[in-house]
Amino acid sequence: MEVQYSSSHAVAQNSGSGDVADFANALIQEVDETERSRALIQSNGNAPLDDEAKQTLASLRDVQQRVNKSITDASASISRSLNSRTPLGRLPVELLSKIALHYTEGARKGVVDIHEEWNERETASLPLKKIIIISHIFSRWRQVCLDSACLWSHIDLAWNLAAVYAFATRSKSSLLCIRFNSSAQDSLFASDETTEVAARICPHIQFLTAEIFRIESLSIVIDSFGFPVTELWYGIDTLRAPELKRFILVQNTSDRRLLSSRNLFSDHFPKLRMLRLDGFSCKRLTSPLLACLRSLYLSVGLTESTTDAISAISNAPLLEDLTLENIRFNDIVRHLQSGGKPVKLEHCRNLALKKLNADSVIRLFAAFEFPVIRAINISSRPLVAPDGTMISIYSSLPESVKALAAGASDLQIEMHSGMVSLAVPFTPGVFSPIQLVERVNHLHRKQRDEVRHLLLHCAFDFFVIRPEVLQVWGSDPTPEFDENDEPVRTGMDNENNIFTQQLWQALLSNSSSVVEMSLWGTEPLDPFIEELERTDVCPALKELRISIEDEELYTERFQAMLDLRKERNAEIEEACLSELEL
Template sequence: MHPVAVRSTTTEPVTMDMMLSWQDEETESHSDIIHRVPDEVLALIMWHYVYESDIQLRAKAPFYWRDPHPSYRTTYISLICKRWRGIVLSNPCLWSQIHLAWPKDIIRTHLERSRAAPLSIGINRESIAFGSFHDMKDTLSDMIQRIESINVQYYGVADYLWGDGPTKEVVTWIRDILGNGLSIPASNLSFVHVIYPDYVLPIQHHDLGHLPRLADINFLGLSLKSTLPDPCRLTTVKAHSSDLTLDNILSFLRSSPLLESVEFKHHAAEAYTQCAEEVQSTLNDTISLPHLKSFRLSWANTMFMETIVRHCSFPETSAVRLSILRDQETSVIESLPETLRNILPSSTVLNLSIRRPFVREAFVLEFQAVDSARYQVDFNEYTLASAQDEDEELSTSFCRQLRVKEATVLFGELTKLKFPALIDLTIWARCLRDVTLICIRKLLRAFDRVQKIALYTLNADRFVTALRPTASYPNPCPSLQSLDIRRCRFKASHVGNILTERMEWAEKLQLLQFTMDGKIWKCKKGQSDTGIVHRLYKVADRCQPQGGDWTESSPGSDSSDGWGWD
């Protein structure tokens, strides 16, 4: 196999120390072995050492201080010995990755020694600032038929601090390539990533028909109205656009049957209104996407998303993420597209996240049924945003009350749906301790067959209390096998008593996981932590305590997890 077609499957990077060890003077057998290795195998090893799947890494300092800078890798291995130099010079593919942030003499050397090999070009901020792109642009344009990959990354902290963006020269060159504006078509181009702040340039339409090999494109300036190659080989598409109408999205998906990863996002606030108005599609057939692995669309209203979901056939192995803009005074479940509302009760897995106030994705439902894709649906915040418009300073207690109110409504809606097949439940909700015990009990009744429950909340006591039998619900969650309350505050004696009582009418838990926070866990009557853990071991076949902080005692836990109040 030619080295240029090989991609590394190892997790450990190949270092020069590993290569030089083969020529250890203290062990002649090493030298004998390396001399018996065929040239083709050595070339393959060299390729794994030189190649980076992300070409931007070839412009960064080496991870190991003893290694040469990535720009010198190929030159460095050519200096090991005469035989190695011959192998390096006779394999142009080893010189085919070129980053324009390198010194210009190294760039020219790689261009010369790569001969007719397909090229991968990397461009970043330094490439432009130091003039390398300007100096090499015409040369690259003349050999555009050799270029198979272009990766432009102009996206970092400095870009945001100074409002900086790529020069017009770079963007114009990319647009000329996509729009067939060069004297020679880029007929071998398969990979185009142009990453920059999405406020820099307006969206433009392109005729991509002259790019028959195009498979992976990440370009914020790409319009879905662009003409695609026929046949279309696109497998990966990421586009932030202001013209994401229903017909454009559906036509694009229909024209790209090989798609594996798709991400569409409205990048302008005006697009939200457009989504709410244009919800009628003239297309009625079902679009099959048999190779799809991931699909993401944000943001649009419920009717828009319903049309997309209804027209597309997503494989059972795919992950679909939709970000929905709720209508005013509309609950989470009411905002869920009808097709997904019909799938939700059949779910075997359900992850429910209720996040802190003023987070764009305020509520998240992630679920999967036996014969459906795995869906993650984000819902925006509107209640607190509306209140903030009237009063800029909202108290923490006011925010908590509103969030608890919406959480209670959500739990009530889920209770009405029933979930006969649900076996795996995860709840992320800091506000869970403020939801009434009656509401939680009703929720658990809807999840009657659940086998695994994981909680991420401030205090797990109230939820665990809901597992205690009552007259109206004598056997809550009788099939429960695993309970995970890690990072949650809880009263050990209370949890121990309830789980002990459960063993009188239900099977013993197979697994109990919790966090021991030594700074907070105060034991009564001098009982040690070890004694409490020993008691909890009796309520489960396996008990897994772990050290660490409970959520409310962990500094910065709110910002890292995104579901706190503060």
């Protein structure tokens, strides 16, 4: 039997210049003829085929494969032709590359707008998904993506190794940004055998060793209990990192190991600008290369002395952002020698001191000067001196921070049974140049009340704030401290009268400039209402919003106060008393 396919095949070969519709019809006809020929050959049932029939069937299959390929090629050609005529397809290569970079930027840098229920595994895989999506829109854009080395320069070690090495290859000679969160690979490290688990991080160490010469940013977060962080760290700590600008290693587990920071990266990281060490010993962290740092975050362990941290900070005169944190409240600078000349950090604009006792904060301010400070964030714990004097940050701040509140028109105060807080925002609800928090759950009731009055003294006498907008919280919807903190002492947690007559007098006597006031959970409300019944209190007040748990209890007296002020020409134009949403 003779197979007729030459004419239509010729059409396929000349399709580049022919009409697309004619070509498609020819291919369809070819397929039909092929199927009829195959059916004719196979119509003999199970009869054995002779050599000629086998050759004919093989020829038919070859034709069908070429026809299918021609159809696929034609379809791709049509798609390319159509895509090239779209507005997106006509964009220049440079713009397509920028669009791809913008679309994947958040995912590549690990700053992703994700749902709360997403886990770290899904977060880690998002960059892969986004790059796949954008590179499959059309072939020209796919080629643009493949040629854009910087698009592949952000790598997550939680990916499978094939993807990790593919990205490294496609990034060509670009500097790399590497991140890793152990919780994204929980299943990989879920084993009771320490040696087996340690062996599983060998590929990570091998990759980092091979690429360290061009790693610009390295972020490692350990969230998994039992993760062999010691093996990982000592597998890379001596590597030389000539391009490293940003290094983060954080341990968020209860079994954290105190790692050594001695000879960090063999003291060869000449471009390092940002360093965060959480779960490291600060002893001997004195490399001269720290002099180039702009941002430093040190988390000090319970057995560590901040004297070592201070030594490290003293070697970083160019710091612009400094954070010193303790795992939990502890007097970590008890042995710090005082009386020495303070180190002037002439470039430091942002300072955060977290979970330090008040005397520790005071001594740190004695050790350093901050002439250009722009924002301070301190969470502390007041102490009672042997002579009964209260040691609190609210009464011990250096003069250099007073200017932060210059011209402030907003003041935010929180007072709970376990903590007190003072905040002065640049812009309401956006960013606070002053955030001072003290944990008072270890104090007796009278001592807590003393700290609250020290806070008011700090706001109105030290910072000399004359607010126009005043916000006061008495409930604690977002606790400041975590599970490592001490619980409130037994018998001290039922403090229902924080907002006493004396407290309101101290607060409102300094609020003559307040135009807008908001209160949340500040029961009992009677002392406050009683103060406002005096029309010389808050004479400028025009807007008052109060949210408490049992607003009906105070409705009548609240309205009577409003009527009284109106009669005496001190009207509050907008007033609202509502139920607090818990």
